[in-house]
Amino acid sequence: MVDGPTLRVEVVTPDGQVYGDAVEMVVVPGVEGELGILKGHQPLVSLLAIGETRVRRADATVEYIATGIGYVQVLFDKVLVVVDHAELAGQIDAQRAEQARVRAEERLQVRDDPGARAEVDFFRAEQALKRAHNRLRVAARAR
Amino acid sequence: MASLQHIRRRIGSVQNTRKITKAMEMVATAKLRRAQQRILALRPYAIDMVEMMMDLAAYAEGTGGFDLLRTHAEERTAALVVMTGDSGLAGAFNANVLRMAIEFERELRGRDVATRLMVVGKKGIGTLRFRGYELHETWQGKSDRPAYGDAEAIARRLIELYVSDAVDRVHIVYNHFTSPLEQTVTHTELLPIKREELFDERRERKPVAYIYEPDASAIFERLLPAYLEIAIYRALLESSASEQGARMTAMRNASDNAEEMISSLTLALNRARQASITQQILEVVAGAEALG
Missing domain, CATH: 1.20.5 (Single alpha-helices involved in coiled-coils or other helix-helix interfaces)
Structure with a gap:
C-alpha cells in the first residue's frame, strides 16, 4: 500500500452522519484532554467533551468540526466519533x-x-x- | 326545495373546505416524509451507542450501583410521560393516546401508586388540564420538529426524579409509528433500564484490548443517559410521524367526503334548475292556452 490517508473517520449524530472520509489524522476533545489519532493507533474508547474535532486530510487541509458529548472508538484504523451533535465549521x-x-x-x-x-x-x-x-x-x- | 342560490352557496363553501383539507393533506405528507427520514437518520447513532454500551457492560458487570439500572423495590410513585401533538385535526391521534394515558393513570391509582404526569404537546396539556389532572411538567411546541436537545431535556428531568427517589418507575405512552396509515398507541417502561437489554451473557467479550479513558465502568455510567435519550427521541420522532400520518389520512377522508358532498349537491342543483325550467315552460304553455 502506498503512503496516504488510510485512517477512516466517521462522525455520527442522532440526526445522521455528519462527516465521513479517509484522512491522515484526527484530533478529538477527550474528557481528559485532546487526543491525536494517527494510522496504527491502539484500540481506544474515550469519552468526549464538548469541543473541537479536527481532521487533517492527506493534502494538508484541515476540517474543523464542533462536536458535543459522546464517545470515540478507534479500531483497526477506523475512528468512530459518536456524539449528540456535530457541525462542520463551514456550516455553522x-x-x-x-x-x-x-x-x-x-x-x-x-x-x-x-x-x-x-x-x-x-x-x-x-x-x-x-x-x-x-x-x-x-x-x-x-x- | 332549497333555492338555487342557496345550493350554489353551499357548493362554494364545501369547495373551499376541500381546498383547505387538500392543502393540509399535502403539507402533512411532506412533513411525514421528513419525519420518517429522521427516524432512519437516528438508527446508526442508536446502533453505535447501544453496541458500545453492551461492550462496556461486560466490563462494568459487578462494579454494581448504576442508578438508572437499579429497580426500586416498591412502586409508590410513578412518572407517566404522555406524548401528544401540538395541533388537532389529526383524526383520533391525540384522543387515542390520551385515552390510554387516562386509563393507565386510573390503573396506577387503583394500585395505590401516585402518578406524576409529564406531558408533551399542547393537545395533551389542554385536555388533561381541562379534566382536572395536575401536570407535573409540560413541554410544547416540539411535535412538529422534535430535536435531540428536547429528548435530552426530558431525559434529564426523568433521571433527576428517578435518582432522587421522587419516582420509582417511569412509564411512557405514545403513538408508535407502524405505517403512514397505522399508528398504535404503545406503553413501555423507560426507567429503570432493563438489565437484560444491555447485559447479555451470550455476547462475546471483545477480543480486542481497548484502552479506556476513563475506565470502562465510568464510560458506561456516563453513556447510560444516552440510552434513555435515544428511547425518548425515538418516541418523539415516531409520535411526530404518527401525527402527520394520522392527519394525512384524516384530511384525505375529509377531502373525499367534500368531493362526495359536492357531487350530490351538484345533482340537487341540476334537478332544481331543471324543475324551475319545467315550471317556467308549463307556465308559458298554460298562459298561451289561456290566451288562445
Missing part, C-alpha cells in the same frame, strides 16, 4: 450561534431572581451556552 451559522449565546446568558442571569427561577432550566441553558461558545470558536477557527 455564526449569527445563530451568537443569538443562542445571548439567549443562554440572559437565561442564566435570572439565576438569583427567585421569581424567575422556576421557569428556567439552568442546566439546559448552561449546556446551550457551552455549545454556542464552542460553535463560535470552531467557526472562527475555520476562517
Whole structure:
C-alpha cells in the first residue's frame, strides 16, 4: 500500500452522519484532554467533551468540526466519533450561534431572581451556552 | 326545495373546505416524509451507542450501583410521560393516546401508586388540564420538529426524579409509528433500564484490548443517559410521524367526503334548475292556452 490517508473517520449524530472520509489524522476533545489519532493507533474508547474535532486530510487541509458529548472508538484504523451533535465549521451559522449565546446568558442571569427561577432550566441553558461558545470558536477557527 | 342560490352557496363553501383539507393533506405528507427520514437518520447513532454500551457492560458487570439500572423495590410513585401533538385535526391521534394515558393513570391509582404526569404537546396539556389532572411538567411546541436537545431535556428531568427517589418507575405512552396509515398507541417502561437489554451473557467479550479513558465502568455510567435519550427521541420522532400520518389520512377522508358532498349537491342543483325550467315552460304553455 502506498503512503496516504488510510485512517477512516466517521462522525455520527442522532440526526445522521455528519462527516465521513479517509484522512491522515484526527484530533478529538477527550474528557481528559485532546487526543491525536494517527494510522496504527491502539484500540481506544474515550469519552468526549464538548469541543473541537479536527481532521487533517492527506493534502494538508484541515476540517474543523464542533462536536458535543459522546464517545470515540478507534479500531483497526477506523475512528468512530459518536456524539449528540456535530457541525462542520463551514456550516455553522455564526449569527445563530451568537443569538443562542445571548439567549443562554440572559437565561442564566435570572439565576438569583427567585421569581424567575422556576421557569428556567439552568442546566439546559448552561449546556446551550457551552455549545454556542464552542460553535463560535470552531467557526472562527475555520476562517 | 332549497333555492338555487342557496345550493350554489353551499357548493362554494364545501369547495373551499376541500381546498383547505387538500392543502393540509399535502403539507402533512411532506412533513411525514421528513419525519420518517429522521427516524432512519437516528438508527446508526442508536446502533453505535447501544453496541458500545453492551461492550462496556461486560466490563462494568459487578462494579454494581448504576442508578438508572437499579429497580426500586416498591412502586409508590410513578412518572407517566404522555406524548401528544401540538395541533388537532389529526383524526383520533391525540384522543387515542390520551385515552390510554387516562386509563393507565386510573390503573396506577387503583394500585395505590401516585402518578406524576409529564406531558408533551399542547393537545395533551389542554385536555388533561381541562379534566382536572395536575401536570407535573409540560413541554410544547416540539411535535412538529422534535430535536435531540428536547429528548435530552426530558431525559434529564426523568433521571433527576428517578435518582432522587421522587419516582420509582417511569412509564411512557405514545403513538408508535407502524405505517403512514397505522399508528398504535404503545406503553413501555423507560426507567429503570432493563438489565437484560444491555447485559447479555451470550455476547462475546471483545477480543480486542481497548484502552479506556476513563475506565470502562465510568464510560458506561456516563453513556447510560444516552440510552434513555435515544428511547425518548425515538418516541418523539415516531409520535411526530404518527401525527402527520394520522392527519394525512384524516384530511384525505375529509377531502373525499367534500368531493362526495359536492357531487350530490351538484345533482340537487341540476334537478332544481331543471324543475324551475319545467315550471317556467308549463307556465308559458298554460298562459298561451289561456290566451288562445
